[in-house]
Amino acid sequence: MSQSDEKLEAIRAQLKKGVAPQKETVRSFLLWFGAERRGYRVVRQIRYRLKKFGLATSPDFEYSYIDGYIGFVHAPSEEDSKATEVGTTAADPTYRLARLESANKPPVSVKPDATLEQAITLMLTSDFSQLPVMTTLRDVKGVVSWKTIGSRLALKRPCAAVRDRMEPAHLVSIEDSMFSAIAAITAHDYVLVQGRDKSICGIITASDLNVQFLRLAEPFLIVGEIENGIRRILHGKFTSKELEEAKGPGDDGRTIEGVADLTFGEYIRLIESEKRWKKLNLAVDRAEFVSRLNKIREVRNDVMHFDPDGLEPSDMELLREFAQFLKRLRDVGAV
Incomplete structure (x- = not known):
């Protein structure tokens, strides 16, 4: 039995006992099959092996960030799902933001009461054009950028803290299509990405x-x-x-x-x-x-x-x- 089959058999046995198998990154999962990338031949082979053992990954390994984690579940029955034939791609081929590295790296941020000097120093040292203003990963207050700083300086508005120079944040879901996010990124130079748990998991800029x-x-x-x-x-x-x-x-x-x-x-x-x-x-x-x-x-x-x-x-x-x-x-x- 191959290494991949041994691992899949062990996972199936765990699920039968009601034990949740250990999660794996997509990258480490691919290594079970001697692969490093998700080419169509590799995907076809993996889907065949998963089906053989009655398993599926959640989220789908093909459409997840390569260093993101996936879990293992019982594959849905043919009666309960509209599964595609063995060897074909999954039912949803949308190119989602979840695949992008920048959508999976929590951004550097500042708190609303941070001084303007703190924000400027972070932006200069890290070569950022904007910084999210947050109290927690789920509580976004806005975004401060060179644009918001410059516009308020031009208007001679008194600004001591970051909260005085921020603007509303532009949010998208990690499940959104990359192409649906293009307009927002083009208009605002960035979007903040919300994960499945509604926390901020990344920032995508025009450069990205x-x-x-x-x-x-x-x-x-x-x-x-x-x-x-x-x-x-x-x-x-x-x-x-x-x-x-x-x-x-x-x-x-x-x-x-x-x-x-x-x-x-x-x-x-x-x-x-x-x-x-x-x-x-x-x-x-x-x-x-x-x-x-x-x-x-x-x-x-x-x-x-x-x-x-x-x-x-x-x-x-x-x-x-x-x-x-x-x-x-x-x-x-x-x-």
């Missing part, structure tokens, strides 16, 4: 949003750049018959009118033969070029299936390096 969108968008953009580069290399080099021959088996109904109609795997099939490769007139090693393309194809599949934890750094480096390689070929007029 920019970083997250870069992380999400960069792999898609680089893959698109690589595909365009490959199409440019192949364009006009092959006959219609050769393009048709590169088509995948069992796909006779699809018409191939040009390189753009081929899939990424078919690009590789097209240039695998030495005879066709010579038509490209590239002074690079064919075997190495095709090998790299195959690696790109595998990473591309992960990108298109969307991994909430992003790609492995080595995979991102592979994409960047190959995109740069294609650019160098264009720069020297090789294609």
Whole structure:
């Protein structure tokens, strides 16, 4: 029995006895299965194992913050739930704020009676643009920011304590969609995040949003750049018959009118033969070029299936390096 099966069997036994199993972080849970990220293959494997032992995680491991805790419960019966088929994603694929690191880090804050100098010192030393004003994690009085400080100074209003320079806080739930929070973050430069227990569990700033969108968008953009580069290399080099021959088996109904109609795997099939490769007139090693393309194809599949934890750094480096390689070929007029 594998390590993951042993752990799941022990959890099932605990639940049968009415004992609550120990909670695990999503990260440590993934390690049971020899994984570090929640790619679609990993998620499919884990869901299969959980179903085998009649278990589920709460909250769902796929949509939780990777360093957040999950518990284990009996899986709902098929009659009581609208469970998806084994191997598919869960029923709710919404990209929630709960996945963001910044939504899971309680923010530095000040109390209403703190002096303005205390708030300014915290903001300067930590490079913050705003600070929540709270008495407890559940009692938010407002937010003080460079904007509120500056506007009151300009109006020459006497302000000794933070309470004199704060404005109402803008709150969102950790269960909200990231996209539904964009408007508020854009308008106010931040939102405070309330956890499931209504306590403040994080702050998301416009800077956090920019970083997250870069992380999400960069792999898609680089893959698109690589595909365009490959199409440019192949364009006009092959006959219609050769393009048709590169088509995948069992796909006779699809018409191939040009390189753009081929899939990424078919690009590789097209240039695998030495005879066709010579038509490209590239002074690079064919075997190495095709090998790299195959690696790109595998990473591309992960990108298109969307991994909430992003790609492995080595995979991102592979994409960047190959995109740069294609650019160098264009720069020297090789294609």
